[in-house]
Amino acid sequence: MSESPPATPGFQLFDDSVPYTTIRCLKEEQLRSVWLLDISGRGLTTLKRWPVNWKLRWKSLFGQSQPQRQVTGAWRLLEAGVNTPQPATPVYRAGQFYQLEMPFIEGTTVDEVLKNASPAAHSELARIARELGEIVRRLAEARLRHRDLKLENVILKPPQSNQGPPSLWLIDPVGIRLCNSLETSLICMLDRLAIQPLNEGIPLPLSLQIICIRSAIGNLSRQHRRQFFQRLRNQLKRSVKQA
Incomplete structure (x- = not known):
């Protein structure tokens, strides 16, 4: 006898009267999970779920739980002019889970683009590197930093109706933090972007790294750039040793 496929879980959504179809599980870690749903009238939607436990409840009292940071991070990105899915619901309780619904961004992660790129795609990669640097600059100028900026969380979204170039979207804003130092913010995010490709x-x-860095520091004065590059080199050396 052939084994039957695993049962698809049913979910209690924010608007539980709307029909939906569960497509697949995108990510699962312990009891936390991310699901892709097709919700009637809304389309493809990401459902994020966190189990209710004492740690999450305690952090919620201070607005520091992961579900809360997902929402605040998303709004901070949007206010800074960075593409990211706008939360479709508040964080809400559904049985033994907290849940959050967000639009699903279709596209390809930047790390997949780099892994599969051909030498002929250099001009497209240069455009991506430049736009990624602009995202870093916008965040730093908004007194923000993304402490866990990963290429796998940056989506290259195709243009609608094939008009215009693809755009970059950040899909995991939980690592967004306030940062009053422009240079510290820039160094933190550029370091994260450089270390992941090295580790994997x-x-x-090198040309793409230079394009990204130049785009990120475009508004730094010339007198500050030498000191900035020295700090960035020192941070990269420390990160490489720790990797």
């Missing part, structure tokens, strides 16, 4: 063996031409 992703080919990343």
Whole structure:
């Protein structure tokens, strides 16, 4: 006898009267999970779920739980002019879980683009590197930093109706933090972007790194750039040793 497929879980959504279809589980870690749903009238939706426990409840008292940081991080990104899914619901309780619904962004992660890119795609990669640097600059100028900026959480979204270039979207804003130092913010995020490809063996031409950095520090005065590059080099050396 052939084994039957695992049962698809049913969910209690924010608007439980709306029909939906569960497509697949996108991510699962312990009892936390992320699901892709097709909700009637809304389309593809990401459902994020966190189990209710004492740690989450305690952090919620101070507005520091992961569900709360997902929402505040998303709104901070939007206020800074960075593309990210706007929360479709508040964080809400559904049985033994807290849940949050957000639009699903279709596209390809930037790390997948780099892994599969051909030499002929350099001009497209240069455009991505430049836009990624602009995102870093916007966050730093808004007195924000993304402490866990990963290429796998940056989506290259195709243009609608094939008009215009693809756009970059950040899909996991939980790592967004306030940061009053422009240079510290820039160094933190550029360091994160550089270390992940090194750790995973992703080919990343030096020319693309230079394009990204130049785009990120475009508004730094010339007198501050030498000191900035020294701090960035020192941070990269420390990160490489710790990797």
